[in-house]
Amino acid sequence: MLIAATNMSVTHGSTPVLRDVDFQIEKGEIVTVIGPNGSGKSTLIRALLGVLTPSSGHIARAKGLRIGYIPQKLAIDASFPMTVRRFLSLPRWISDDLALRALERTGVAGLEQRQMSDLSGGQFQRVLLARALLSEPDILILDEPTQGLDHPGIVAFYELIEEVRRDLGCAVLLVSHDLHVVMRASDRVICLNGHICCQGIPSVVQNAPEYQALFGISDSSTLAIYEHHHDHSHDENGCCHD
Numbered sequence: 630m631l632i633a634a635t636n637m638s639v640t641h642g643s644t645p646v647l648r649d650v651d652f653q654i655e656k657g658e659i660v661t662v663i664g665p666n667g668s669g670k671s672t673l674i675r676a677l678l679g680v681l682t683p684s685s686g687h688i689a690r691a692k693g694l695r696i697g698y699i700p701q702k703l704a705i706d707a708s709f710p711m712t713v714r715r716f717l718s719l720p721r722w723i724s725d726d727l728a729l730r731a732l733e734r735t736g737v738a739g740l741e742q743r744q745m746s747d748l749s750g751g752q753f754q755r756v757l758l759a760r761a762l763l764s765e766p767d768i769l770i771l772d773e774p775t776q777g778l779d780h781p782g783i784v785a786f787y788e789l790i791e792e793v794r795r796d797l798g799c800a801v802l803l804v805s806h807d808l809h810v811v812m813r814a815s816d817r818v819i820c821l822n823g824h825i826c827c828q829g830i831p832s833v834v835q836n837a838p839e840y841q842a843l844f845g846i847s848d849s850s851t852l853a854i855y856e857h858h859h860d861h862s863h864d865e866n867g868c869c870h871d
């Protein structure tokens with residue numbers, strides 16, 4: 630076990646956001662969290678990272694766990710000069726050789742002298758990934774890494790994630806809205822909506838009546854994910870009632 634949350638609830642102010650979440654991730658697994666906007670995906674990630682404290686339950690992390698985190702958004706002001714090479718050396722200086730190898734691994738070698746603010750969305754994500762890999766993480770945590778990428782870009786990014794997992798053996802936890810790709814590329818999928826609605830390996834989740842009821846899935850209507858039908862109702866706080 631790398632990280633485990635037990636019976637974890639999180640409130641923002643007085644608003645419950647996550648309720649009774651039991652979650653754990655093992656070595657080398659690729660786990661994707663899916664769910665509607667505002668369903669608590671980023672909150673779950675932030676709690677697992679330890680940057681917010683659950684209101685109840687607890688979180689355990691393996692001793693000495695190294696986490697490589699790629700945030701949902703990272704704004705770099707265009708008026709603030711920051712080359713890719715310099716960015717890779719934050720917060721700790723790294724050698725040119727290490728920088729080159731990291732960029733090669735994520736398929737963006739040659740961009741060293743480019744300004745971060747000039748990169749395309751896909752290049753930017755790959756530079757973030759290169760930087761996250763420098764710490765040789767046991768687990769990579771990525772919050773919507775494919776946001777803004779086109780379909781080939783999304784598929785390519787997932788292929789890269791799989792390659793990184795194969796080569797480095799790290800676990801990967803991601804948040805994604807790309808349902809089709811997620812189902813192909815994850816070992817396990819978690820459907821979140823203020824609580825864990827269902828979880829499991831994609832083939833099982835995909836065929837589970839709970840999943841189909843949750844997401845209203847038929848092949849042609851995958852994008853109807855956010856019009857999904859629940860077999861239980863949610864109040865305004867995202868809590869569920871059978």
Ligand SMILES: Nc1ncnc2c1ncn2[C@@H]1O[C@H](COP(=O)(O)OP(=O)(O)OP(=O)(O)O)[C@@H](O)[C@H]1O
Nearest residue numbers: 641642644646664665666667668669670671672673
């Ligand atoms: N710091 C905060 N203070 C108050 N409320 C917050 C805070 N962060 C998140 N929330 C609220 O908690 C709920 C869950 O937010 P969260 O960002 O975890 O959802 P999400 O599933 O990641 O959404 P999205 O898909 O839109 O990124 C939302 O209603 C949000 O407004």
